[in-house]
Amino acid sequence: MPKNIRHEAYLILGAFFFALNSVPAKLVMEGGISAFRLTQIRITGAALLMFIYVFIRNRKGLRITKSEIPSLLAFGIIGFAVVNGLYFSAIARLNVSIALIIEFTAPIWIVLWMRFIKKKNVSKLMWWGLTIGFTGLLLVGQVWRGLTLDGLGLIYAFVDAFALALYFVVGEKLVKAKGSEVTMVLGFGVSAAFFAIVMPWWNFPFEVFSKSIELTGRFAGNSLPGWLLVLWVIIGGTAVPYFLVLTGLKGLSAATSSVIGMLEPVFGGVLAWFFLFEKLSLAQFIGGCVVLIGIYLADRARTSV
Template sequence: MNSSHDRARSWVGVGYVLLAATLFSVNGTVSKLVMATGLSSLRLVEIRCLGAALLFAVIATWRRPGSLRIGRRELGFVCVYGVVGLALVQWLYLVAMTRMPVSISLLIEFTAPLLIALWVRYVRKEPVRRRIWVALVLTLAGLALVAQVWAGLTLDAVGVTAASLAAVALAAYYLLGERGLARRDPWSLAAWSFAAAAVFWALLQPWWTYPFAQLGVDVGLRGGGTGPLVPTWLLVGWVVVLGTLVPFALVLTALTRIGATRVGLVGTAEPPLAGLVAWAAIGETLTTVQIVGGAVVLAGIVLAESARAPQSTEALPAEGLAG
């Protein structure tokens, strides 16, 4: 009886992650449509972080009053965590996908699990399974196929650099998340980290200079600005609620059911899902060789995600932050 219950609970957790990955994938394309109206990637990240911070703070307070209390020392930690792991990850990803297909941007960013395993092995000196070396070869080979290096680098250099830096920042988010979750619950941690990211962007770009008039511009839901028209503010609302709050909530719930390692493994469905969404919505296409390369990269990611020793502390999964 307990075994059946555990299996059902496990499958529900897997379903949560797949739904979250789907929402994150759709969010990539929605964000690209928003930026096509002229709203910059910096401004989109700024409003996304503020909206998510407010919503997570409300939920955290509702779930457990007083959970948002924080000490001075921890405040410094969440500031670094929010700026590096959220603000920079999201901005760098948006920069990458404005210059490259969404799916390729995600594939490069999703090398973060490989970076994590290498950090754990050589910096922390913790045991890592030998499969990490196979994962390294697969990931590098797959990226070479995606980039079609034999024909000269066909991807935008700025886009590749932004996606690669996003992978580094995402790895930092994952590693710092272990420390953060040891001190407080995921909901209040999300609220504080998004708040730190929101303050960071507000200092760089004060809200009184925000181009609110841009939110009233209509945008077509197909590539090239064609298709049904909707106001930009509606798409921005999607980014905040269905592209951030809901998928993050699904991932947090799944963590309690199947653990971080399995959440991360299932979450690797996001890059191919993002490619399908971008193809259906805005007509982005990949060559057969690039599709094969993407599959090879995903195989390396799966190995890298499972390469950490089983006794390692669980953390927030790497998937979803880019979306």
């Protein structure tokens, strides 16, 4: 298999596993655990797994300097804790596909930051992408009918998109200095420590592990133990997709990788439809497609900014 195709396959699989994580995550939350507690166990578990991996391969890379601490704190707390926590909060109130689509407006906010804060020129293609993207969001939100989606869920999703944009901006700087794998494990580590401070482990609802969680949608009438679903969120929904994406990034440009990553909301919508029977109106479906087109154009233009 040609090298580029192999790395593209890694990224496609990574997007698929990230999207697939939405289904068990939503089930666990419906079983009684809060979005931020699920984020805590997800990040802490993944941090331990990735630390072991990086410690074996590149333990010297885990050393940090004082000048790197502010960026690592912002990256770990906002880029991991806030992004993951608000994402889970959003999918608890919105259709998975809509939450993912809104989250992936992050490239749009990055470009606005570059144009109006960094004062860099932005191509016409970028503005077309922004216009098309916002038009799609109007369709997704069905503004002509009022706020038909959950208002708090929309707020969570949009703030999540802003946090994701910050994740990319700060992460770009850290990756150049530390490398992708080390940056990820340090980010997870900071985030895990942050959660341990603000949400002590002795108050964690450990009963979720022994609880039998009822499945919905296609598998309604069946149940799985909570520990199994949580384990999937940690391994299949965090460690595996991050590993796949990092491996794919080794052989492809950031622009190509980010475009492939936009398959996640597409996968998310299909999986939510298949497993959970979530439904979208025709206008929302068209709007979602339009948003993806806008994000694609914005991302293409961002590479030349």
